[in-house]
Amino acid sequence: MLIFIERVGPLATVQDLGRPGWFDSGVGQAGAADRASLRLANRLVGNPEDHGAIEVLLGGLALRADAHLTVAVTGAPAPATVDGTPVGHASVLELDEGEVLRLGLASTGLRSYVAVRGGIDVAKVLGSRSRDTLSGIGPEPLHAGAQLPIGPPPRTLPTVEFAPQPVPPEVLTVRARPGPRADWFAEPEQLFRGSWVVSVDTDRIGARLDRVDGPPLVRARSRELPAEGVALGSVQVPPSGQPVVFLADHPITGGYPVVAVVLDADVDTVAQARPGQRLRFVPDL
Amino acid sequence: MDIDWNSRIRSAGDRAMLVTLDDPRPVQRLASALRVHAIAGVQDVLPAAETVLVTMHSVSYETQVRRELVALLDRLDREPPQPDSPDVSRGTPPDTGVDDDIVEIPVRYDGVDLPEVARLLDLSVPEVIAAHTDTIWRCAFVGFAPGFGYLTSPDGRLTVPRRAQARTAIPPGAVALAGGYSAVYPRGTPGGWQLIGRTDLRMWVVDRDPPALVRAGSAIRFVELTSEE
Numbered sequence: 001m002l003i004f005i006e007r008v009g010p011l012a013t014v015q016d017l018g019r020p021g022w023f024d025s026g027v028g029q030a031g032a033a034d035r036a037s038l039r040l041a042n043r044l045v046g047n048p049e050d051h052g053a054i055e056v057l058l059g060g061l062a063l064r065a066d067a068h069l070t071v072a073v074t075g076a077p078a079p080a081t082v083d084g085t086p087v088g089h090a091s092v093l094e095l096d097e098g099e100v101l102r103l104g105l106a107s108t109g110l111r112s113y114v115a116v117r118g119g120i121d122v123a124k125v126l127g128s129r130s131r132d133t134l135s136g137i138g139p140e141p142l143h144a145g146a147q148l149p150i151g152p153p154p155r156t157l158p159t160v161e162f163a164p165q166p167v168p169p170e171v172l173t174v175r176a177r178p179g180p181r182a183d184w185f186a187e188p189e190q191l192f193r194g195s196w197v198v199s200v201d202t203d204r205i206g207a208r209l210d211r212v213d214g215p216p217l218v219r220a221r222s223r224e225l226p227a228e229g230v231a232l233g234s235v236q237v238p239p240s241g242q243p244v245v246f247l248a249d250h251p252i253t254g255g256y257p258v259v260a261v262v263l264d265a266d267v268d269t270v271a272q273a274r275p276g277q278r279l280r281f282v283p284d285l
Numbered sequence: 286m287d288i289d290w291n292s293r294i295r296s297a298g299d300r301a302m303l304v305t306l307d308d309p310r311p312v313q314r315l316a317s318a319l320r321v322h323a324i325a326g327v328q329d330v331l332p333a334a335e336t337v338l339v340t341m342h343s344v345s346y347e348t349q350v351r352r353e354l355v356a357l358l359d360r361l362d363r364e365p366p367q368p369d370s371p372d373v374s375r376g377t378p379p380d381t382g383v384d385d386d387i388v389e390i391p392v393r394y395d396g397v398d399l400p401e402v403a404r405l406l407d408l409s410v411p412e413v414i415a416a417h418t419d420t421i422w423r424c425a426f427v428g429f430a431p432g433f434g435y436l437t438s439p440d441g442r443l444t445v446p447r448r449a450q451a452r453t454a455i456p457p458g459a460v461a462l463a464g465g466y467s468a469v470y471p472r473g474t475p476g477g478w479q480l481i482g483r484t485d486l487r488m489w490v491v492d493r494d495p496p497a498l499v500r501a502g503s504a505i506r507f508v509e510l511t512s513e514e
Binding site: 020021022023024025026027029125126135137176177178179180226227228229230231232233234251252253258261262263264265284 | 295296297298299300301303305320328329330331332333334335336337338340342344426427428429430431432433434435489491492495496497500501502
């Protein structure tokens with residue numbers, strides 16, 4: 001069983017839940033930027049939650065089935081068609097042999113997930129099918145003409161037809177805790193005041209933020225921080241004062257202080273924040 | 286006087302903790318203890334210069350993992366540190382419980398920054414090479430890129446600053462010094478370290494087992510290759 005990739009948009013990669021356990025070799029976890037959407041896509045088609053699927057940045061993907069396929073699209077609600085007929089988001093879709101699934105540009109969110117019953121069965125690298133864009137480990141990003149093998153169907157069947165998703169609010173609210181180096185800032189709580197906007201140079205490594213309104217983050221200590229491990233969701237503040245929220249492919253060590261860390265559940269929210277989107281941090285104490 | 290270990294464990298969100306120890310030696314002891322006595326619920330461990338990052342499989346393990354970490358730190362504090370002198374040739378610090386073979390890295394000492402390093406240290410070039418090859422280096426942590434180990438040496442003689450201007454391309458296999466560390470570049474990347482030599486050993490091969498030649502805790506000896514070899 002194969003699927004044929006006919007077209008890709010800005011970036012489409014194979015992702016699962018990543019490769020934990022390689023810090024001692026300098027390798028981060030990678031995996032789906034929005035893990036909840038990957039899990040949901042897999043559940044919809046009856047797969048185990050950690051099966052490989054396709055992460056699609058800003059739509060533009062077209063794929064063709066060489067045999068009957070069950071698929072689901074979750075995450076950013078990209079308008080989807082099968083042979084030109086619109087189909088539902090976050091619902092179980094059946095593709096017959098030769099039919100083409102196309103994803104347009106979603107009006108909200110950044111990344112859509114396409115799961116196929118049986119999972120994308122490319123070779124694992126260090127125990128995972130995830131593409132790590134920082135270290136270049138894992139399957140190459142998809143290109144037009146690529147063929148992806150599909151694994152054997154799981155023993156479990158889809159149990160629901162669709163999973164309605166709420167529309168994200170105008171301004172995203174992200175819960176965070178004071179970070180391990182909050183004491184390196186004059187007033188670390190400034191992060192929680194006013195709002196931020198996601199900048200254009202945002203990728204799987206991190207979401208960079210600019211101030212919309214509110215005070216800047218000012219360092220209280222100017223000495224250099226010896227490199228230390230940084231966790232997923234860390235809000236790291238380089239000398240420019242422009243914070244970066246670390247996402248799936250973030251470097252595992254860093255030399256700039258972490259003012260706060262986004263709660264694990266809300267990392268997925270940040271991973272779906274598109275350039276120009278506003279967000280507010282609220283303290284989780 | 287008992288140390289309040291709890292205050293040394295800083296939250297790094299709800300799925301990770303940063304243990305701040307402010308000194309490389311307890312960092313290495315804690316990291317190797319965590320490799321040997323795995324704490325249930327811990328996903329990964331990242332020792333660095335003065336800290337150990339501990340990540341968890343789930344947010345629900347936080348209380349339990351913190352309690353176990355405090356107990357482990359307390360136990361390590363009460364046990365006398367094992368001698369870990371640079372001249373250990375058996376190479377097995379008793380507290381790791383793992384076989385600790387020394388990785389030998391053959392080096393041609395012809396790096397472009399070697400004369401500058403000698404000048405900064407007020408040594409001759411042969412003295413720099415001798416200092417680099419005479420000691421057992423230990424990998425404190427791996428970061429920056431897969432397989433890029435930050436190697437520390439007990440004598441600390443080869444401490445030089447990074448270059449004022451980073452190079453845009455450093456070839457794989459370059460052997461370098463900066464900030465008290467030595468490292469071998471696993472692949473061609475930009476970098477600001479002082480280059481003293483090169484090796485043909487491949488530090489990172491993704492389909493080799495293990496892919497990283499040098500991992501946190503590894504012991505390393507550099508061996509000089511002369512031009513005839």
